[in-house]
Amino acid sequence: MRWAWRxWRxWRxWRxxxxxxxxxxVVGCSVPGASALAPxxxxxxxxxxxxxxxxxxxxxxxxxxxxxxxxxxxxxxxCTIGRQSCMDxxxxxxxxxxxxxxxxxALLLGPPPQDILIIGLGGGTLPRALTHLLPQxxxxxxxxxxxxxxxxxxxxxxxxxxxxHVHVEDGRTYVRHALRAGRQYDLIMLDAxxxxxIPEHMLxxxxxxxxxxxxxxxxxxxxxTFSSSRLYDNESxxxxxxxxxxxxxxxxxxxxxxxxxxxxxxxxxxANAARWAxxxxxxxxxxxxxxxxxxxxxxxxxxxxxxxxxYSPANLLNAR
Amino acid sequence: xxxxxxxxxALWSGFFVMGLELLGGRxxxxxxxxxxxxxxxxxxxxxxxxxxGYLLGGRWSRHAPTLRRLSLLLVAAAATAVPTMLFGxxxxxxxxEHVSDPRVGSLSxxxxxxxxxxxxxxxxxxxxxxxxxxxxxxxxxxxxxxYFVSTFGSAAGTLLTSFFLVLYFxxxxxxxxxxxxxxxxxxxxxxxxxxxxxxxS
Numbered sequence: 001m002r003w004a005w006r007x008w009r010x011w012r013x014w015r016x017x018x019x020x021x022x023x024x025x026v027v028g029c030s031v032p033g034a035s036a037l038a039p040x041x042x043x044x045x046x047x048x049x050x051x052x053x054x055x056x057x058x059x060x061x062x063x064x065x066x067x068x069x070x071x072x073x074x075x076x077x078x079c080t081i082g083r084q085s086c087m088d089x090x091x092x093x094x095x096x097x098x099x100x101x102x103x104x105x106a107l108l109l110g111p112p113p114q115d116i117l118i119i120g121l122g123g124g125t126l127p128r129a130l131t132h133l134l135p136q137x138x139x140x141x142x143x144x145x146x147x148x149x150x151x152x153x154x155x156x157x158x159x160x161x162x163x164x165h166v167h168v169e170d171g172r173t174y175v176r177h178a179l180r181a182g183r184q185y186d187l188i189m190l191d192a193x194x195x196x197x198i199p200e201h202m203l204x205x206x207x208x209x210x211x212x213x214x215x216x217x218x219x220x221x222x223x224x225t226f227s228s229s230r231l232y233d234n235e236s237x238x239x240x241x242x243x244x245x246x247x248x249x250x251x252x253x254x255x256x257x258x259x260x261x262x263x264x265x266x267x268x269x270x271a272n273a274a275r276w277a278x279x280x281x282x283x284x285x286x287x288x289x290x291x292x293x294x295x296x297x298x299x300x301x302x303x304x305x306x307x308x309x310x311y312s313p314a315n316l317l318n319a320r
Numbered sequence: 321x322x323x324x325x326x327x328x329x330a331l332w333s334g335f336f337v338m339g340l341e342l343l344g345g346r347x348x349x350x351x352x353x354x355x356x357x358x359x360x361x362x363x364x365x366x367x368x369x370x371x372x373g374y375l376l377g378g379r380w381s382r383h384a385p386t387l388r389r390l391s392l393l394l395v396a397a398a399a400t401a402v403p404t405m406l407f408g409x410x411x412x413x414x415x416x417e418h419v420s421d422p423r424v425g426s427l428s429x430x431x432x433x434x435x436x437x438x439x440x441x442x443x444x445x446x447x448x449x450x451x452x453x454x455x456x457x458x459x460x461x462x463x464x465x466x467y468f469v470s471t472f473g474s475a476a477g478t479l480l481t482s483f484f485l486v487l488y489f490x491x492x493x494x495x496x497x498x499x500x501x502x503x504x505x506x507x508x509x510x511x512x513x514x515x516x517x518x519x520x521s
Contacts, residue, residue: 169355316483
């Protein structure tokens, strides 16, 4: 319904936006939504936020902004609700967002993965980092919106090759097809949720059970999800139901990390962090800094209702 | 009383159709995703079914129309929605297994699950217009009021389902409740039709 009834507004962004942005810079107001996370922001605060690209895709607005040396993919004007993905133009490998670092924390849970599935492309930050860290790994990448794949390659130096296959498809149907084909992964990353709209069929116990079926024993799941709202409780009990105990990493975002066959001890996480330290340096951080975030604490309402295909009002819960 | 109930049946039928459509999207998503194709398929099937329903309802209204028969339409629409709750999962699973294209898959799924109940629901409005219209001068006003009532019901069904009902109930619980209400409204309508009182219809 959401897409079907929305009137298609003709939109000629260039001139109006340039003027508005210039005015914004002159008055000295800060960029809305830029408060969260990015360390790169401080050095760029004085420069003008420039709109590089705008289009209305099948699913949403796709906007590319650049401010100083940071280029971001956004799904709302002026990135008011949150940026999807950002890249340091001079050092594309450096990770700008906390959550991408936390997602890569999945690598600290076990041996280096060979077969990797990522659902949700954004600016292609995660596949870029993983290709850098694991040049021999095979990556399958699923993105529902062809426009996002296009801008990722036009503006974020994203390339598919023999190690990286892009599937333009709904994440849930991809998982079903992969299950039937008997595919197996060592690492699956779920990065398909944004603040504006959550694909509700990809947050249910049945979906997670299907994802579970794609994981080899000892394989790792990383999910970038929600840190606030009532949904936090429902989501927590749903992951718990399917995967048992998980590491709950919280900053502005929330990342769930879990492993089939039980979580490793923190000592082994620390040892893995030390092993990865060299490779992670180019990404701009030390994985040892993450270890403090690996929490097993149950800080949610365990009586919350599990999300299922029959009951998944994720967007309504997220709005509360 | 007959007239009031007739409007109520149209109102509920509108509610039922949109509730079914929204929940239909929910039912298909696990199997075909929630890409724009899936919603496109569902909306296409509902629009197509309603258009056919209008045609058939109008035709059928020429043959001895009664409130009893109108009420029967509500019950029939509900009854044909029951297999969705009972066998929907199996059917969707089988379809998803054999059809890999989400467009073909969701279109055939929506046709199989929702075509019949929606065609029957679509028959309600023109049939009810026939029962309401006493003379040519009042025909437009009667039809207008009926469209108002039934489309208002659709709006209510859309809003209540998507904003509230899914927050508290399982999809199938809502569907069972809706079919139950359809049967109840239909049964009361049939009972009223059997009672001799009203002179108006």
